[in-house]
Amino acid sequence: MYLSRLPLTTLKETPADAETVSHRLMLRAGLIRRLASGLYNWMPLGMRVLHKVQTIVREEMDRAGALELVMPSVQPAELWRESGRWEDYGPELLRMKDRHERDFCLGPTHEEVITDIARHELMSHRQLPVNYYQVQTKFRDEIRPRFGVMRAREFIMKDAYSFHLDEQSLLEGYELMRDAYRRVFDRLGLEYRIVQADSGAIGGSRSEEFLVLAATGEDAIAWCDADGFAANVEVVSIAASGNAAPDPSHERELVATPGVGTIAELARFLGTGADRCLKTLLVKGNETPAVALLLRGDHELNAIKAQNLHGVAAPLTMLRGAEVEAATGCEPGFLGPVELPVPMHVDHAAAELSDFVCGANRPDYHYTGVNWERDVDLPGVADLRTAVAGDPSPLGGGPLSVARGIEVGHIFQLGTKYSDAMDATVLDADGNKRSMHMGCYGIGVTRVVAAAIEQNHDEHGIIWPAAIAPFQVIVVPINPDRSEVVRETMAELHDRLSEAGLEVLVDDRAQRPGFKFADADLIGIPHRIVIAERGLKAGQVEYKGRSESDVTLVPVESIVDFLRSRA
RNA sequence: CGGGGCAUGGCGCAGUCUGGUAGCGCAUCUGCUUUGGGAGCAGAGGGUCGGCGGUUCGAAUCCGUCUGCCCCGACCA
Numbered sequence: 001m002y003l004s005r006l007p008l009t010t011l012k013e014t015p016a017d018a019e020t021v022s023h024r025l026m027l028r029a030g031l032i033r034r035l036a037s038g039l040y041n042w043m044p045l046g047m048r049v050l051h052k053v054q055t056i057v058r059e060e061m062d063r064a065g066a067l068e069l070v071m072p073s074v075q076p077a078e079l080w081r082e083s084g085r086w087e088d089y090g091p092e093l094l095r096m097k098d099r100h101e102r103d104f105c106l107g108p109t110h111e112e113v114i115t116d117i118a119r120h121e122l123m124s125h126r127q128l129p130v131n132y133y134q135v136q137t138k139f140r141d142e143i144r145p146r147f148g149v150m151r152a153r154e155f156i157m158k159d160a161y162s163f164h165l166d167e168q169s170l171l172e173g174y175e176l177m178r179d180a181y182r183r184v185f186d187r188l189g190l191e192y193r194i195v196q197a198d199s200g201a202i203g204g205s206r207s208e209e210f211l212v213l214a215a216t217g218e219d220a221i222a223w224c225d226a227d228g229f230a231a232n233v234e235v236v237s238i239a240a241s242g243n244a245a246p247d248p249s250h251e252r253e254l255v256a257t258p259g260v261g262t263i264a265e266l267a268r269f270l271g272t273g274a275d276r277c278l279k280t281l282l283v284k285g286n287e288t289p290a291v292a293l294l295l296r297g298d299h300e301l302n303a304i305k306a307q308n309l310h311g312v313a314a315p316l317t318m319l320r321g322a323e324v325e326a327a328t329g330c331e332p333g334f335l336g337p338v339e340l341p342v343p344m345h346v347d348h349a350a351a352e353l354s355d356f357v358c359g360a361n362r363p364d365y366h367y368t369g370v371n372w373e374r375d376v377d378l379p380g381v382a383d384l385r386t387a388v389a390g391d392p393s394p395l396g397g398g399p400l401s402v403a404r405g406i407e408v409g410h411i412f413q414l415g416t417k418y419s420d421a422m423d424a425t426v427l428d429a430d431g432n433k434r435s436m437h438m439g440c441y442g443i444g445v446t447r448v449v450a451a452a453i454e455q456n457h458d459e460h461g462i463i464w465p466a467a468i469a470p471f472q473v474i475v476v477p478i479n480p481d482r483s484e485v486v487r488e489t490m491a492e493l494h495d496r497l498s499e500a501g502l503e504v505l506v507d508d509r510a511q512r513p514g515f516k517f518a519d520a521d522l523i524g525i526p527h528r529i530v531i532a533e534r535g536l537k538a539g540q541v542e543y544k545g546r547s548e549s550d551v552t553l554v555p556v557e558s559i560v561d562f563l564r565s566r567a
Numbered sequence: 568c569g570g571g572g573c574a575u576g577g578c579g580c581a582g583u584c585u586g587g588u589a590g591c592g593c594a595u596c597u598g599c600u601u602u603g604g605g606a607g608c609a610g611a612g613g614g615u616c617g618g619c620g621g622u623u624c625g626a627a628u629c630c631g632u633c634u635g636c637c638c639c640g641a642c643c644a
Contacts, residue, residue, distance in 0.1 A: 012605060013579050013593065017637055037636065091568095143568080146638090262643065280644050292644085300642055318641050320569090328644090335644045359644065460604095479602055514604035521604090532603070 001471070002494070003507045006044060010519050020216045022453035023148030025462050029523045031449075038145025038153030045523060046449070048470035050156070053448050054135050056187050056467060057158045064180040066131040066160050071113045073137050077103030079112035083421045094141045106139035111418050111440060114161040118436065119424035125165045128426065128436070129173050133160035135445060148450060150406065151218070155446045162439040165428060167415070170437040174206075174413050177441045181210055181409050184443065189465030190408075190452060195221045196231035197410065198304050207412040210443075211405030214454040221405050222387050227397025234304050236387035237394055240348040250355045250369030258364045261333025263297040266366065270357060274298040278350055278358040278370070280335040282324050284317040285343065290327035294337055294346040296353065299385040306384055311343050334359040336367060337376045344379035351381045406451040407444070414438040462524030463546050466567065471505040473497055473563060474525040476516045478532040480508060489531050489541070489556060500560045502567075521546070527563060529554075 011028040018024040026032045031046030042050055058068065077095070080086035085093075086103075094106040107113070114132060122130060138157045145153050160177065164170040178194070185192045190212050197209040209232055211221055223230040260269045267274045277297030283306065285291040291312050295301055307314035324332045327342055336358030337344055351372065360367050372378040389402040416435040418424065425433045449468070456463045466472070475497070477490040490506055497504040505525060507516045520528055530542040530551075540553045543562065554562045 009577085009594080010605095011578065011593090016573095016579070019638085034636095144638095144640095279642080281642080282644065283641090295642090303641070316641075318643075321643090324644070330644090332644045476603095482602075512602055512604090512606060514602090514606085516605090517603080518605045530603080534603090 001505055003505055004509050006505075008045060008519070008523075010522055018148065020147045020150065020450075020454065021457055022150065022216075022450040025453055025457060025522070026148055026450065029462060032149060034148075038142060038151075040149055040152055040154075042446075045470050049449050049464070049468050050445065052468040052470075053188065053445050054156075054158070057135065057184055057443055057445065060180045060184045060187070061133050061158070061160060063183075064131070064176050066133045066162075066180075068134060069117075069132050070134045070136055071107070071110050071117075073107050073139065074104050075107045075110075075113055077105060079116055079422075080105060083112050083115075083418055085112070092140050092142065094139050108138055108140040109157075109442075110134070110136075110159055111161065111414070111438075112422070115418045115422045115424050115438070118161075118163050118419075119422060122163055122424070122426055122436065125426050125428045125434075129162060129164045129169050131160055131162040131173060131177075131439075133158060133441075147216070147218075149446045150450045152446065155444060158443040158445055160441040162441070163419075163424075164437040164439070165426065165434065167437055170413055170415070170439055174411065174439050177411055177439065178208070181411065181441070181443070185210060185212075185409070187467055188448065188452065189467050190448075190455060192408070193221060193223065193230055193405065195223070196235055198232065198235045205413050205415055207410060209407050210409030210411075212408050212448075212451040212455060213403060213405050214451060215404055216454055217404035217406040219405050219407050220402055222389075222391075222400040222402050224393035224395065224397045224400050227393055227395040229393045229395045229397065229400070233387050233402060234302060236391070236400070237305075238348065238383050238385065238387055238391055239394065240381070241352060243352055245352050245354040245372055248354055248369075248371040248374055252367055252369045252371070252375050254360055255366050255368050256364060257334075257366045260364075260366070266357065267297065270366075270368065272357060276353070276356055278336065278353065278356050280337065280340070280359060282319040282327060282332075282335070282342070284313040284319060285311050286313040287311050288343055290319055290323070290342045292335070292337065292340055292342050292344040293384055294344060294350050294379065295385055296347065296350045297357075299347065299349060299388075301384060302386040305382075306345075309345050309382060309384075310380075312345075328361060330359070330361045331363055334361065334363055334365060336360055336370070337379065338367060338370065339376075345382050345384060346379045347384035348381055349385065351378060406447065406454065408448050408451050409441075409443045411441045412439060414440055457524075458547070460518070461522035464524045464526055466526050469503075469524065469526050471503045471525050472567065473502050473504045473527045473529060474520045474523075475504060475506040475529045475531065476513070476520060477506070477508065478513050478530060480531075481510060483533045485536050486531050486533055489536060493529065493531065493541075493556075493559065496560060497563070500564070502560075502563060527566060529559065 008030050015027045032040045096104050135158045139154050142153050162173040192210050192212045195209050197207045220233040222233045222236050260266050263274050263277050263279050274297035279295050279297050281293045282290045303316040307316040354371050355369050357368050390399050393400050419435040424436050428434050453462050475493050477486045480487045494506045526546050528544045543552045543554050
């Protein structure tokens with residue numbers, strides 16, 4: 001393809017709103033254009049990348065025996081009522097009515113529809129197992145779309161759903177998908193990890209995430225090389241250290257702390273550490289208006305763990321200022337467990353504190369030198385906090401490391417959650433009706449593109465992994481309008497490389513060399529060939545790989561073989 | 568949803584406080600020159616200053632209201 005025929009508008013200036021590298025580069029390179037918040041147009045160059053990702057995904061799904069189909073993105077509400085998710089899914093589900101006032105939604109995922117298909121099409125255990133998949137547009141009305149296509153509202157997902165007679169078969173199907181996913185991400189050329197994960201709104205039992213390692217990732221993963229543990233930090237359980245709280249050495253004292261309402265301010269005000277303070281968080285309860293959660297000041301509450309506690313309403317909801325006052329008689333910022341009139345849970349680490357600091361349930365006052373049992377009964381102890389680097393691995397192999405990542409794939413064992421709710425059954429060999437066991441498996445196709453850029457770029461632009469580059473080779477003629485031999489060689493290389501099956505982009509625009517080099521680097525084509533009059537005198541053109549700094553001279557006639565040896 | 572901010576040619580911004588004929592850079596078009604890392608000169612086109620309402624002789628600028636967009640935020644207790 002000749003670049004003069006591709007309206008490529010690259011931007012020299014960085015768009016103001018783009019925060020992350022991938023978002024900036026995708027806009028600057030003309031891969032995407034924003035239509036509205038969280039909604040993006042995929043321009044021709046970006047579409048080529050998207051196609052390549054989709055092709056790899058399809059090839060590996062087909063190889064694993066999955067069957068492609070496509071389901072509507074508009075879905076009738078009845079199905080969602082059947083599964084219970086019309087009520088459960090919340091405002092992320094975009095709902096609408098048709099002209100007859102019937103309820104519909106834009107599909108954020110397709111468990112309901114596929115289960116409906118399965119209960120009509122699958123009757124006998126002899127048809128199982130089956131795995132259906134599609135590559136299709138999803139819509140999730142995110143609270144805050146951001147980072148370009150990384151967290152967009154409309155995005156492309158490959159979703160697959162498997163149906164099995166029993167748990168053993170589900171396990172086998174799950175492993176098959178796990179292997180297929182590994183092949184997909186290996187072929188994409190991405191550095192990733194597979195980690196245990198929370199199954200969230202999709203439901204089911206076991207699930208694992210595929211995370212592309214990148215500093216800008218929205219997820220954090222914890223792992224231990226010694227024992228092979230790896231999980232999303234939000235699901236890492238933290239055992240009690242086994243250390244009892246040291247004996248009290250201070251008397252409890254009421255201290256005036258005017259206006260000191262945060263842990264950071266408190267620690268500074270008292271000249272102590274946040275890890276010597278107790279923070280008291282009030283959340284909505286399901287039996288009482290409020291439940292208090294007590295954590296060490298330097299620790300973070302883990303929402304998933306907290307909402308599984310007895311008495312805590314799910315999803316976890318923090319109380320607002322007025323609600324806190326109604327429940328405790330004190331404004332936020334000065335709460336503590338001493339004589340607090342609400343049910344409480346305390347984290348292991350907080351239960352091991354002695355002589356700690358906490359709010360006095362009086363505005364502008366805290367207690368110091370507080371001790372469990374002596375000053376306040378120790379509430380139920382639980383694992384409430386999110387793991388951090390250095391916490392012990394649950395498998396006992398030593399301290400955990402923590403890194404950030406981008407979730408690009410997620411696989412679940414759903415079990416019979418949807419098949420029970422929607423009566424998706426088959427007859428087994430004995431003629432008995434049995435709910436099918438289900439698995440579901442997703443890859444964020446559009447997000448993969450952004451993740452690839454986060455992981456592969458430099459100060460000049462994108463450096464595409466070979467498998468998903470929009471073109472493999474870019475040919476840059478120097479001043480073609482002034483040199484007939486350059487012009488001829490340009491046309492010759494275009495034809496020869498194309499015939500050799502290479503995807504070639506020829507920059508025949510009437511631009512100066514520097515301009516073309518800058519664009520070639522920005523759009524990240526892996527292989528670059530420069531045609532110049534001076535090299536042609538020796539019958540040579542110049543080759544440079546996108547991530548290399550040195551140029552190689554190659555005879556014109558052997559350029560195809562040379563490129564093949566590099567590809 | 569709460570808090571903060573922004574809205575002025577295609578993009579990035581100034582001008583708003585202190586009302587008086589709408590500007591800069593990039594991009595686009597034409598011509599000449601230039602030609603190995605985002606060229607120079609000359610000229611040209613393109614904006615009802617987000618919408619509506621108000622104040623005023625006069626509004627991008629002041630007031631009200633609506634809309635859109637961006638950032639931060641379950642961490643505060």
